[in-house]
Amino acid sequence: MSGYNELMCFVRQTEALSQAAGRLGWDQQTVMPRGANAQRSEEMAALEEVLHARRTDPRLGEWLEVAQAPDEAAAANLRELRRDYARHAKVPARLAAELARLTPLAQSAWEDARAAGDVAAFVPWLSQMIALRREEGQAIADGGDPYDALMADYEPETDSATVAAIFDSMRPRLVALRESILGADTPPALTGQFPQAEQMRLSRKLAEQFGYDFTRGRIDLAVHPFSSGSGDDVRITTRVDERDPFNCLYSTLHEVGHGAYEQGVDAAHLLTPIGRGASMGVHESQSRIYENQLGRSASYCYWLFGAMTSEFGALAIADAEAFYAAVNRVTKGYIRTEADEVQYNLHIMLRFDLERALIRGDLSPNALEEAWNARFQEDFGYPVDKPANGVLQDVHWAVGLFGYFPTYALGNLYAGCLHKAMRVALPDLDAQLRAGDLAPATGWLHENLQRFGALRSPRDTIANACGFAPDADPLMVYLEEKFSALYRL
């Protein structure tokens, strides 16, 4: 067996074990009996220890040193494996163990602090977490920027200076747009009672319409919707609020974007490192374009208005145009996960600037709440009312996820680019969306992006699909045009 094949035989087993762990994660969040929590932690820890041992196995280092790539896919797999191995090799076992020990404690402290509205009680835990993650970033970065090193776990081959420059260029335009919108009249929301069974039936219909393959997936309920798995076992979840059907339907479309991406990767890459999405940012580009540029478009809303009328009977809203406005309502709010297309990115930029400063040591955890509240007032135009609606709203920092937030906004930015290119390639897109025919749009994404998995870097994945290098302008133009028209600005 050649060196590459021997290596990949080992790697394929690791990927299979990783999929098995993912399945247990799905199980835990959907069907697991609640009394099984402690036992499941032990089962997951045992599996994670097996995975960690395989990912840091010295044989991997030996194989990777000499392996030759027979083709482009192999070269990409070696690139992924070498980055991952080097990353793990640089982190001392002592540090990894300290992080593993701290994470559940810090998460639990965050939950208590959030419930009590007591930021000061969380600060010591946050300080410990920042210190450990900074040390980890420094170890990986080899003298480079520790925040960049952490970000690369989620968005490889992307540096935070570039991201900062992009975000800085978007921010004033987003703030101006947000101000104009909130100064205009807010359209009415859709009200009514929408039974769970009908919401779920419509969700399944939408998922199929957007190309999700139920023979290789399933949809369930979860408190926080997520998708999991790769290849032929990709599962999505959604949630139901019987007074707000858009919560369920757009959670579904969001997760369908993630799921269809994983289902769409070429079967040849199954259970190899490139057999999944290229990065968190590219993944988010798929969930966002399904949910927003396609799902919240005027043309698709026209179709959805009819579909919802069929499912639920006459809606308490004037017509398809009012329905479209209700889907795209922009209102004041504090919570990132509930934010609309315009304000969402401002939430991310706030977190990106603050967490970058925290990791670099430019901001003390003691000063974080004040910095958060000041920035929120500046960008959103009204003050934070309580910590649970401010600095304590997200779990990310409590569990050490520094460098993750920017991938959400990068996903939006990438979705903007893909949408621009898709509009050029599909001149009849609006007519197709009005007819509920999503096949051309999702087919274009599959053909130009999804099937390649992680064959290319995130940036190159987007550039290859679009025919131009990703930047923020398409997203900004899209948002300005869409919301100017909607709000008659």
Added chain:
Amino acid sequence: MSGYNELMCFVRQTEALSQAAGRLGWDQQTVMPRGANAQRSEEMAALEEVLHARRTDPRLGEWLEVAQAPDEAAAANLRELRRDYARHAKVPARLAAELARLTPLAQSAWEDARAAGDVAAFVPWLSQMIALRREEGQAIADGGDPYDALMADYEPETDSATVAAIFDSMRPRLVALRESILGADTPPALTGQFPQAEQMRLSRKLAEQFGYDFTRGRIDLAVHPFSSGSGDDVRITTRVDERDPFNCLYSTLHEVGHGAYEQGVDAAHLLTPIGRGASMGVHESQSRIYENQLGRSASYCYWLFGAMTSEFGALAIADAEAFYAAVNRVTKGYIRTEADEVQYNLHIMLRFDLERALIRGDLSPNALEEAWNARFQEDFGYPVDKPANGVLQDVHWAVGLFGYFPTYALGNLYAGCLHKAMRVALPDLDAQLRAGDLAPATGWLHENLQRFGALRSPRDTIANACGFAPDADPLMVYLEEKFSALYRL
């Protein structure tokens, strides 16, 4: 760390991984998308390889050589681990690999042969399987009986000569009872239409009534009902035939017996080798006593008649007495899994004698069908009509499960012993069952058997609970009395 603790730290992780594998098995048979089959095989194989490597890890041998047991539970764990390690160490890797390769092929050949009614097409595969399993049995047995060695995988510390003597003593009594019953009038069956939702609701009610803990378990549908998992995550399944509610309800009670056993083992034994049922036979004793001695008793049927009337409305049957007779109907049939309490054991004895002869080389696979049909005519009184109702009906031999069948009848025998002892301990049992109060009966089983897990050998587990050594007489007396009364023999 002492030697024993170091060993158990490793073993506990192995047990946790084994539980994780069990969860994937549950997933595969209940919720997995059908397109995920091939990928799941690869995931399971990777996990099984990890488990195999751990179970044959040379460090285990070193630890086991020197480990001292600090207490009774530790001694039992060492006993289980030493037996398991010695067993694995004796089987050459080449033979294990050949068995792993042959199993799916032989199973697939069996499926085709069964569908086509073509025994001859299956014989070559069966011959290969027998040869490999015989070789494995010989390797484990070290000059002893290869069939005994195989049986010990499912029922340790039990030899087939003893089992043969027990079965031989039961067989004429069972044949005589079967003949008398089939010569008498058959009571009417329960007919009607019983919707799935109501069957499942009643199933949940029965499961709770029999002490199954839904905070540490769940019930789902499966083609072939099974239970899985240990400790705090023990899941059961059932099936629904809308024309035969007893199929669902008694499948549920059967699996509740298995599930309650696993849930009932002392938490101190969680994720250790003794933290589960003592053997397949002892496990089956729990499923059978829940299903039969308790669930199919006249007293419980009195309660169930009322409960089913509440759930489904008036039943098309005269009264509780007729209902009890319908639950316990004995009719001619070919299929083991559909057999009643009387005929079931005859099915097992037939298979036990034949498979023991096959492994020992006393019966050629070419002569198997003829031997099966002759024995069936002898014990059941009518001829086999087709191979799918005869020698090709069970998957067990196709996948190499030789030595497994006798555990079903041992389970019945053990259940007979436990029932006898329980009746002495609980003089008011019938009044309790008539009131639908199962707590005294299941509490007695928990207190005297379930909580100990595999602390003792299967035989000692039963003897400890009953206060006498297990033998066939209690079961035979129970069956003769019950069915003589029912059929007025």
